[in-house]
Amino acid sequence: MSAIDIDAEVDTNPLVTGLERQPVRSTAVVIFGAMGDLASRKLLPGIYNLAHEGALPERTALIGVSRSSMTDEAFRAHARESIDRFSRRRPDPDVLDGLLANFSYVSGTFDEEALYKKLDDALGALDEGVGTPLNRIFYLSTAPEFFPVIASRLGEAGLNVADDAEVRVVIEKPIGYDLASARAQNVAVLEYFAESQVFRIDHYLGKETVQNLMALRFANALFEPVWNRNFIDNVQITAAEDIGIGTRAGYYEGAGALRDLVQNHMLQLLALLAMEPPTAFEANRLRDEKVKVLEAIAPPALDEVADMAVRAQYAAGVVSGAESVGYREEPGVAEDSRTETYVALQLFINNWRWAGVPFYLRTGKRMTRKLTEIAVTLRPVPHIAFQGPDSEEVQPNQIILTLQPDEAVSVSLGAKVPGTKMQIRPVNMEFHYGTSFLSESPEAYERLILDVMRGDATLFTRNDEVEALWRIIDPILAAWAQDTESPIPQYPAGSAGPIEATELLDGRSWRRL
Amino acid sequence: MSEARWSESDTSPERIDAALRELLRERHAENETLVPARVLNLVVIADREWRGEVVNRLERVGRYHPSRTILCTVEDNRRTIDGYATVSGDVSSGGGVGVLRESVEISLGAMHTGRIDTIIDPILIPELPTVVWSPHSQDDAVEALLALADVILIDTDDPVYFDGPGAALARAADLLESDVDVVDLAWLRTIAWRERLAGSFADPSRAGLLDGLRRIYIRHHDASIVSALLLTGWLASRLGWVPSSLEPAAGGARQATASRAGGGPSIGIEFNPVAQSVRGLSGVTVTGSSGFSLSFERAPGGLIAREQKAGSKPREWQLFGASRGEAGILGEGVRQALIRDHIYGPALQAARSFSQ
Numbered sequence: 001m002s003a004i005d006i007d008a009e010v011d012t013n014p015l016v017t018g019l020e021r022q023p024v025r026s027t028a029v030v031i032f033g034a035m036g037d038l039a040s041r042k043l044l045p046g047i048y049n050l051a052h053e054g055a056l057p058e059r060t061a062l063i064g065v066s067r068s069s070m071t072d073e074a075f076r077a078h079a080r081e082s083i084d085r086f087s088r089r090r091p092d093p094d095v096l097d098g099l100l101a102n103f104s105y106v107s108g109t110f111d112e113e114a115l116y117k118k119l120d121d122a123l124g125a126l127d128e129g130v131g132t133p134l135n136r137i138f139y140l141s142t143a144p145e146f147f148p149v150i151a152s153r154l155g156e157a158g159l160n161v162a163d164d165a166e167v168r169v170v171i172e173k174p175i176g177y178d179l180a181s182a183r184a185q186n187v188a189v190l191e192y193f194a195e196s197q198v199f200r201i202d203h204y205l206g207k208e209t210v211q212n213l214m215a216l217r218f219a220n221a222l223f224e225p226v227w228n229r230n231f232i233d234n235v236q237i238t239a240a241e242d243i244g245i246g247t248r249a250g251y252y253e254g255a256g257a258l259r260d261l262v263q264n265h266m267l268q269l270l271a272l273l274a275m276e277p278p279t280a281f282e283a284n285r286l287r288d289e290k291v292k293v294l295e296a297i298a299p300p301a302l303d304e305v306a307d308m309a310v311r312a313q314y315a316a317g318v319v320s321g322a323e324s325v326g327y328r329e330e331p332g333v334a335e336d337s338r339t340e341t342y343v344a345l346q347l348f349i350n351n352w353r354w355a356g357v358p359f360y361l362r363t364g365k366r367m368t369r370k371l372t373e374i375a376v377t378l379r380p381v382p383h384i385a386f387q388g389p390d391s392e393e394v395q396p397n398q399i400i401l402t403l404q405p406d407e408a409v410s411v412s413l414g415a416k417v418p419g420t421k422m423q424i425r426p427v428n429m430e431f432h433y434g435t436s437f438l439s440e441s442p443e444a445y446e447r448l449i450l451d452v453m454r455g456d457a458t459l460f461t462r463n464d465e466v467e468a469l470w471r472i473i474d475p476i477l478a479a480w481a482q483d484t485e486s487p488i489p490q491y492p493a494g495s496a497g498p499i500e501a502t503e504l505l506d507g508r509s510w511r512r513l
Numbered sequence: 514m515s516e517a518r519w520s521e522s523d524t525s526p527e528r529i530d531a532a533l534r535e536l537l538r539e540r541h542a543e544n545e546t547l548v549p550a551r552v553l554n555l556v557v558i559a560d561r562e563w564r565g566e567v568v569n570r571l572e573r574v575g576r577y578h579p580s581r582t583i584l585c586t587v588e589d590n591r592r593t594i595d596g597y598a599t600v601s602g603d604v605s606s607g608g609g610v611g612v613l614r615e616s617v618e619i620s621l622g623a624m625h626t627g628r629i630d631t632i633i634d635p636i637l638i639p640e641l642p643t644v645v646w647s648p649h650s651q652d653d654a655v656e657a658l659l660a661l662a663d664v665i666l667i668d669t670d671d672p673v674y675f676d677g678p679g680a681a682l683a684r685a686a687d688l689l690e691s692d693v694d695v696v697d698l699a700w701l702r703t704i705a706w707r708e709r710l711a712g713s714f715a716d717p718s719r720a721g722l723l724d725g726l727r728r729i730y731i732r733h734h735d736a737s738i739v740s741a742l743l744l745t746g747w748l749a750s751r752l753g754w755v756p757s758s759l760e761p762a763a764g765g766a767r768q769a770t771a772s773r774a775g776g777g778p779s780i781g782i783e784f785n786p787v788a789q790s791v792r793g794l795s796g797v798t799v800t801g802s803s804g805f806s807l808s809f810e811r812a813p814g815g816l817i818a819r820e821q822k823a824g825s826k827p828r829e830w831q832l833f834g835a836s837r838g839e840a841g842i843l844g845e846g847v848r849q850a851l852i853r854d855h856i857y858g859p860a861l862q863a864a865r866s867f868s869q
Contacts, residue, residue, distance in 0.1 A: 092835040095833050095835050132716065
């Protein structure tokens with residue numbers, strides 16, 4: 001909801017003024033792929049938790065859609081089991097029973113016209129029962145190849161619009177597997193839905209720490225004066241996982257680390273870190289700034305890729321004291337697979353604020369430990385007055401934003417070691433989210449589902465943003481696809497990544513994991 | 514779970530503060546992933562005889578826990594100060610930090626309460642907001658602590674400690690004028706009702722009906738007339754109504770009217786006490802012109818809504834939401850101490866107009 005919409009709402013309904021939780025209009029949520037993993041683990045528990053908190057609209061109905069033939073009762077039993085198992089809190093039986101009574105199920109294949117007729121009837125019956133048209137959310141929790149067909153079938157059935165109600169469509173990542181397919185997907189979806197109706201989810205943006213990144217930058221005068229090329233030497237963004245691919249070989253072999261994490265989550269972090277301050281925390285103004293900074297990253301030419309990108313795979317190693325197989329030995333992975341489980345990139349943002357400052361991104365599976373962080377390293381002080389060998393300990397300041405495993409911000413400072421000598425050591429000033437706000441943060445999906453219900457697209461990815469993201473990644477994918485001969489660097493499972501990645505750093509070092 | 518305790522009879526604030534620092538140092542030395550929470554100081558002043566009840570409520574506060582809780586229990590004839598300190602925390606299993614919480618209990622005498630600020634001040638974490646809660650209305654202690662407090666937690670619904678709703682609302686208004694924020698548990702008991710009423714009239718199908726409201730009928734726990742008045746005060750302050758004084762009605766009920774600032778028909782308001790095990794409201798019905806009525810009734814798993822519109826059949830549905838319980842209300846009070854509520858003040862003033 002934009003600021004203008006909220007003002008209009010306050011004019012007609014003064015009761016909403018000052019409420020911490022603004023009202024949300026009654027909504028029917030249709031989940032395509034309702035029997036899938038995402039729906040079971042995140043969407044159904046997320047909707048339950050919103051109900052538990054009293055955050056759902058006055059009327060909320062949910063229609064599960066999937067290929068399996070199933071009764072409403074069987075779907076409710078499945079939903080109850082998912083919520084019992086994956087909800088972040090123990091369900092209240094009265095809330096859960098009441099919520100499930102509003103769940104129903106429609107079966108069919110996604111390209112089948114009859115499915116959409118059944119959906120139209122079901123939604124019409126809900127409107128009739130409630131006595132007012134419900135807003136509609138079509139949540140595409142399916143494989144991406146179904147997005148265009150579902151969007152077009154919804155459009156052909158006239159379900160992309162509703163009299164006196166808003167219709168929104170939610171699309172999960174991946175949005176395409178390269179620039180061309182992302183564009184094709186956007187075109188297919190936008191043929192029937194206006195951009196303002198489309199909510200492309202990157203659940204990273206729903207995390208409290210990611211939102212706190214904006215608070216840190218734009219609610220504190222401390223950082224902005226040094227947030228530029230004059231004071232910042234380099235930025236490292238790390239998303240390391242200690243786990244392997246598990247049972248996801250089918251997906252991962254076709255995706256790889258670049259598509260799985262860099263194209264979306266990590267570049268989003270980069271954009272939020274580097275964008276100009278938006279004039280208001282409002283969907284399009286924020287996304288305008290993100291697009292500007294993404295468009296300022298020059299995509300590499302094919303022959304430049306080797307100098308700015310490193311890919312690798314984990315080899316056998318030891319993780320947490322246990323032997324671990326290499327990627328190519330994982331079940332479902334080809335023996336000669338060239339899919340990367342590790343990526344490191346060196347990117348430059350060509351604008352006045354950031355020209356010449358390298359942004360290093362790295363992500364990998366089966367690494368030393370699970371860690372997601374952004375490390376901003378400032379330039380060294382121009383002159384060190386402390387003479388002698390002790391001055392070697394004067395390190396550049398670093399601002400570290402940790403997203404996982406803790407949500408924290410720390411600033412490293414040089415401080416005198418107690419004693420008679422002027423010895424300097426780096427010390428950390430730390431802010432841990434968990435110690436300063438003891439409340440439990442809502443799951444990212446809860447926040448994002450509620451935002452879709454409100455029509456607030458601030459934390460969702462716009463089509464031009466998706467294309468800007470792919471424009472950076474596409475040449476790297478193309479160069480790697482062309483190169484079918486060079487050996488893929490290997491790194492031992494449980495290590496900090498391949499040695500080749502240090503070559504990107506121009507003499508600098510990766511931060512320790 | 515990591516826990517360390519300290520206690521000392523006939524102690525001093527400086528000794529308690531030193532003990533806390535030592536306990537924190539020990540915990541951190543034992544496990545460097547244990548770090549102290551730094552959210553807020555919660556100072557509780559309670560009668561000694563009700564200590565157990567207050568401790569129970571604090572223990573069940575849930576996820577909105579303050580980081581340093583200082584419970585002062587007051588005995589009439591005590592002359593010395595005894596101190597107990599506990600530092601406890603859970604070691605994180607996921608490789609992250611474990612959060613340490615500090616609890617202090619101070620046994621003191623009635624003779625100490627007038628200058629309790631000199632006892633509490635050395636034990637506060639200075640850079641954190643300080644919340645003061647006196648569930649048994651130790652007003653002299655609260656007055657002494659006003660200069661240290663950022664937020665006063667109060668429950669204007671508590672009939673034992675206020676001589677009627679007028680006195681309770683007047684006390685809250687006095688505190689609001691003394692440069693502290695007030696978090697009123699009676700007000701927090703109305704959150705779900707306010708959100709649901711506001712949400713109902715945000716629905717396009719009820720556009721315009723807000724201007725035509727004619728009657729408000731509130732059912733409440735026998736001890737929660739102030740919650741009912743605050744809800745009505747909120748409606749009056751938001752909708753520009755001018756309230757009249759409460760009048761007694763049959764069966765322990767009370768009634769009032771409100772006139773619209775811009776003219777038009779007045780609004781009849783009724784408050785009816787009902788048997789209910791938990792404090793707060795039991796039901797709200799708003800009735801408008803042309804046969805419209807909407808009611809919310811407390812029920813397991815949320816509220817039951819019933820709507821009647823002219824020419825339509827009655828509808829009934831469930832509004833989801835788990836009950837917080839009284840411990841949850843206190844927890845919400847602690848959370849609200851970190852944010853600012855700008856609509857409580859106007860609602861309180863309007864509620865006072867009903868009660869005068």
